[in-house]
Amino acid sequence: MTQSIAERSAADLGGKGSILLRQRRDHATLDRLMDDWLAAGAADPRRERLWQDIVQLVFSHAFAEETVLWPVLRRVSPAGEELTAQVEEEHQAINDLLARVEKADPDDPRRDAWIEEAFVLIREDIRDEEDVLLPRLRDALGDRQLRRLGAAWEAVRRTAPTHPHPAVPRRPPGNAVLGVPLSGFDRLRDLAPARGPSSPRAGRLVVALIAVGGVVLGRRLLRRTAAHL
Numbered sequence: 001m002t003q004s005i006a007e008r009s010a011a012d013l014g015g016k017g018s019i020l021l022r023q024r025r026d027h028a029t030l031d032r033l034m035d036d037w038l039a040a041g042a043a044d045p046r047r048e049r050l051w052q053d054i055v056q057l058v059f060s061h062a063f064a065e066e067t068v069l070w071p072v073l074r075r076v077s078p079a080g081e082e083l084t085a086q087v088e089e090e091h092q093a094i095n096d097l098l099a100r101v102e103k104a105d106p107d108d109p110r111r112d113a114w115i116e117e118a119f120v121l122i123r124e125d126i127r128d129e130e131d132v133l134l135p136r137l138r139d140a141l142g143d144r145q146l147r148r149l150g151a152a153w154e155a156v157r158r159t160a161p162t163h164p165h166p167a168v169p170r171r172p173p174g175n176a177v178l179g180v181p182l183s184g185f186d187r188l189r190d191l192a193p194a195r196g197p198s199s200p201r202a203g204r205l206v207v208a209l210i211a212v213g214g215v216v217l218g219r220r221l222l223r224r225t226a227a228h229l
Contacts, residue, residue: 060158086128162187
């Protein structure tokens with residue numbers, strides 16, 4: 001049985017910058033944020049900020065996986081199609097549930113239960129990725145390839161959508177075609193409280209251009225990586 005990436009050393013996972021270390025870092029951050037949210041009381045003013053941090057990380061992380069990682073896994077692993085189809089179903093279930101949470105009134109008594117249900121799904125997804133999918137990338141790729149893949153993934157993650165969009169496809173090119181414009185609006189929405197009402201049109205344009213640039217850069221880096229697989 002292939003060893004989980006959760007149990008392996010940084011050197012064994014490709015070293016600094018490896019996609020496997022980047023994935024494990026995000027997963028650890030999500031675990032900590034979810035634990036902090038659960039520990040905070042309903043009246044704790046930090047709770048909503050923690051929730052927004054979770055949502056933003058979940059969707060930027062998953063979008064980068066679907067855009068960069070899973071296409072590579074389908075190429076290099078005989079089981080890649082089946083495994084990525086399963087994790088894409090998990091991502092869709094999380095997307096649907098978190099969209100329901102975002103649409104709910106903050107005082108809706110069901111909201112906390114939906115959030116806790118989402119945490120269960122997210123933790124299951126993390127375990128599936130660390131125990132099953134990501135070890136197959138380790139088996140198939142060299143350290144340098146893992147670092148190149150990490151750079152492509154990071155470029156996309158930093159400019160990916162940060163909120164649920166259940167209608168966006170889970171695979172390229174459809175996810176990029178629909179997701180990139182939404183990324184611009186998501187990131188403007190995330191910045192809105194700090195930015196205030198000034199220059200909304202210019203803000204939308206700038207953030208959208210940043211999002212497009214990040215995805216384009218990530219796809220270029222991915223093509224370079226794929227050429228060496």
